[in-house]
Amino acid sequence: IAGITQAPTSQILAAGRRMTLRCTQDMRHNAMYWYRQDLGLGLRLIHYSNTAGTTGKGEVPDGYSVSRANTDDFPLTLASAVPSQTSVYFCASSDGTGDGYTFGSGTRLTVV
Amino acid sequence: GQNIDQPTEMTATEGAIVQINCTYQTSGFNGLFWYQQHAGEAPTFLSYNVLDGLEEKGRFSSFLSRSKGYSYLLLKELQMKDSASYLCAVLDSNYQLIWGAGTKLIIKP
Numbered sequence: 044i045a046g047i048t049q050a051p052t053s054q055i056l057a058a059g060r061r062m063t064l065r066c067t068q069d070m071r072h073n074a075m076y077w078y079r080q081d082l083g084l085g086l087r088l089i090h091y092s093n094t095a096g097t098t099g100k101g102e103v104p105d106g107y108s109v110s111r112a113n114t115d116d117f118p119l120t121l122a123s124a125v126p127s128q129t130s131v132y133f134c135a136s137s138d139g140t141g142d143g144y145t146f147g148s149g150t151r152l153t154v155v
Numbered sequence: 156g157q158n159i160d161q162p163t164e165m166t167a168t169e170g171a172i173v174q175i176n177c178t179y180q181t182s183g184f185n186g187l188f189w190y191q192q193h194a195g196e197a198p199t200f201l202s203y204n205v206l207d208g209l210e211e212k213g214r215f216s217s218f219l220s221r222s223k224g225y226s227y228l229l230l231k232e233l234q235m236k237d238s239a240s241y242l243c244a245v246l247d248s249n250y251q252l253i254w255g256a257g258t259k260l261i262i263k264p
Contacts, residue, residue, distance in 0.1 A: 076252075083163075085242065085256035086198075101251075133197060143188050144252065146197035 046070065049134050049147035056124050056154050064119040064150050066134030074137040075117040076101075076144065077109060079130040086133065092117055124154045157181045159255035161243050166261045167233055175228045175241050175258045183248020189217050189228045190242040192257065198242055201228070230260075238262045 050065045068075065077089040088101030092111040106128060108120045117136075121128055131151050135144040158180045167173040179187070186205040190198035204210055204219035204226060216229040228241055243255040 083256060085159075086244075086254040088251065091251070139250070143190070143200040143203060144198075146199070148197050 046145055047134055047136055047147035049132075049150050051150060052148070053151040054153070056121075056152060058125055058154055059123050062121045062124055062152070064121075064132055064134075064152070066117045066119070066147060067115050068117075068134075068136045068145070069115065070136060070138070070145065071114060072136035072138045072145070073114070074139060075111065076135045076137070077107070077117070077119045078133045078135065079103065079128075080133060080149075081130050089119065089132075124152075126154045128152065129154045157245075157247065157253050159243055159245060159253055161241075161255045161258045163256070164259045164261065166263060167230075169233055169235060169262055169264050171233050172229065172231050173233060173260065175230075175243075175260065177226045177228070177243035177255060179224050179226070179243070179245045179253075179255075181245045181247045181253055184221060185246040185248070185250060187217075187219055187226050188244045188246070188252065189215075189226075190244065192240045192242060194239070201241075233262050235262050235264070 047068045073094045076091045078086040087103050089107050090109040092098045095114045131149050133149045134147040137144045161177045189201040192198040202217040209218045214231045219226045240257040240259050242257045244252045
C-alpha cells in the first residue's frame with residue numbers, strides 16, 4: 044500500500060441496501076476525510092476525523108456514518124442507500140501541513 | 156456563507172499561457188490550495204499559498220492576494236497533458252478545506 048487505498052473502485056447498489064466504502068492509509072496522517080463529488084458542485088465534505096477515536100460532520104452528512112477505530116482506517120457507511128447518493132466518493136488524509144490532502148483513487152457508486 | 160468562485164471552463168492553445176482565477180469569501184483564512192484533477196482520477200496537489208505574492212513551481216505559478224480574496228493559477232508552455240480540471244480550495248478558520256467547483260481547462264493543438 045502506498046498512500047490511500049479505497050475499495051471498491053465502483054459499485055452498483057440497489058436502493059435500500061447497506062454499503063460500506065473502505066479507506067485505508069499508510070502515511071500515519073492524523074486527519075481523514077470523506078468527500079462526494081458531483082458534476083458542477085465540486086467536492087463536498089461528508090464526514091471527517093481529526094484523529095483516531097474522533098469524528099465530525101461535514102457539509103452533507105445525512106444518510107452517512109463513519110468510524111475511526113485506528114489511525115489507518117476510515118470506513119464510510121450508507122445505512123440505506125438512496126438514488127441521490129449516486130456519486131464519486133473520495134477519501135483523503137492530511138498531516139496538517141501545507142502539503143495539502145492526499146486523495147484515494149475514488150469509488151464510483153451508482154444507486155438504482 | 157462560504158463561497159469559492161472560479162470559471163467553469165476555459166480553452167487555451169498548446170504552447171500558450173493561461174491564467175485561472177479564483178475568488179473566495181470564507182470564515183477565516185489559513186491558506187489556499189490548487190489541485191489538478193484529470194477526468195476519472197483523484198485530485199493531486201499543485202500549490203499552497205498562505206502569504207501574499209507569487210509562488211513559482213516549474214511551469215505552474217500561483218498568486219495570492221488576501222486583501223482582495225483572490226488567487227490565480229498560471230500555467231505556462233501549455234501541454235496537451237495539462238487538459239484537466241483545476242480546483243481552488245481555501246482552508247478556513249476551522250482548518251477545513253472549502254472547495255470551488257473547479258475549472259475545466261481544454262487545450263487545443
